[in-house]
Amino acid sequence: MSFSSLLGSSSSSSRSLLPYGWDADWEAEFTPFAEQGLLPGRVVRVDRGQCDVVTTGGVIRADTEFVVPRDPMKVVCTGDWVAVDPEGSDPRYVRTLLPRRTAFVRSTSSKRSEGQVLATNVDHVVICVSLAVELDLGRIERFLALAMSCSSGEALLHKSALSWESGAQPVVVLTKADLVPDAVTLGHLVQDVETTAPGVPVLPVSSSKGEGLDVLEAVLAGGTSVLLGQSGAGKSTLANALLGEDVMDVRAARDVDGKGRHTTTTRNLLVLPGGGVLIDTPGLRGVGLWDAETGVGQVFSEIESLAAECRFHDCAHAAEPGCAVLSAVESGVLPERRLDSYRKLLRENQRIVAKTDARVRAEIRRDWKRKGAEGRAAMEAKRGRWH
Structure with a gap:
């Protein structure tokens, strides 16, 4: 059955979810829940046992009480597609998660063997690296090892990572490129990172001047992307530039060491005007590997x-x-x-x-x-x- 015929049947209102990544495969996965009278939606933010879910009727607040598993890998996360109670229910609950296509996971600081899911159903992992400070190639390698292990949810739960060609595609974005004194130096920096990240696109970008954004927009237009990096890497500034408006709070990095302050405290899912979906994340101090x-x-x-x-x-x-x-x-x-x-x-x-x-x-x-x-x-x- 074609996607158009699926949408033309019992769930024609699902068209409003297309900008968020809804497609024929999600439609097919949701069919048994539609028969129960539930509504499809995508989690755009999670906060203290509740989450904001964009549905066919707009963004709603839903409780996650019915999907609180013992396995921390199955908790509701930004990027998840879910089935929620229909309109008129009070309160409204997330009833189930649809199977995840990909999941980006890091290990926690806990002494227990636990992983923390940072984002789900991701097509691109955008690693933001600031050129305002000296490049830390070892940290880039660490981020890439995690990004290249971003695998299907089922494979992840069974501890068998897929290759990155079949999971999320990593992209390294060198932010604050306008602070590099000349083009020759910038070229050398890009080359150093390309050597560190074989086969991965490396894109120098200046969010303040708009340089390089068109190339990045073209890469991200085809799916869901998650922004990762340390505080001060320019993720929120880059997100605002891609969105074309100041949606994310921004604070200047410290002049002493170039480190930023935590302005993003939750993971937020946002629709890009040029197509695609963006998940902004808080700065990561620790980047622990997880089955990588x-x-x-x-x-x-x-x-x-x-x-x-x-x-x-x-x-x-x-x-x-x-x-x-x-x-x-x-x-x-x-x-x-x-x-x-x-x-x-x-x-x-x-x-x-x-x-x-x-x-x-x-x-x-x-x-x-x-x-x-x-x-x-x-x-x-x-x-x-x-x-």
Whole structure:
């Protein structure tokens, strides 16, 4: 059945949801709930057990009491498509979530193994990086590893990340490009980030002067995008520029270190005038990985390619003979900083996964024992030489 025929049947009023990303697949998912008399809607904001939902009748306030699961991965989040009570109900409740196509998740600061869903049903992950301060390439790599692991909701719940080609598409936006003194320097900065983000679009933008916005608008016009970055990265200013009006509050970054103040305190979903939907988020101080092994491998794809040429298939790229990765570092082909960052993110991700995966915990213990035995053997050899 065509999308037009679906909309022309029992839910012709769903046309008002088209700017928010409603399509034939969502229509089909919602069919059984329409038969129950419920209304479709998209969550545009969540706040203290309630949420704002845009429906065919406009934006309503709904309670999330009936969808409070034990699993923190299934809580109502900005970007979710939901089924809500019809008009006349008081209060109105979110009755169920439609299956998520994608979910952007980071690990929490809690010692428990928990993920925090930042945005759902996202097509583009826009990583905002300010050019007003020195580039932190390691932080960009960390954001990209998360973005490239933004996978389907069902895959996420089963701990199997999809490749980013089938999930959300990452884009790095270098904000405040007007503060860079000349075009040559700007070109070098873009090149540095492109090397750090192989295969990912890197777009320099000046929100105050409007430079580069047309290219970014064209990229974002095809779906739902989420803005990510530290406080002071210029996310709210960029959002206002894309929206064509001052919707998000903006405060100047500190002159001392370029860090911003939290002006965005909730995640808000907004319709772009040129097409597409934008989710603005608060600045992220911590960017903890969450089941991001696939993402790490794609961010450091050149290291993964080199590893395939190592003499040993389980090479740790530490001191093994015939290691193609170490040879590339020695020859200057691979920057040592990249290898250090790769190791760091893999170790961190392994610790996160080990909290819920007994097999990974066992592998880590075996690795510790092996390294301990090697260390003791080395010390015994030294003592023998001394005697």
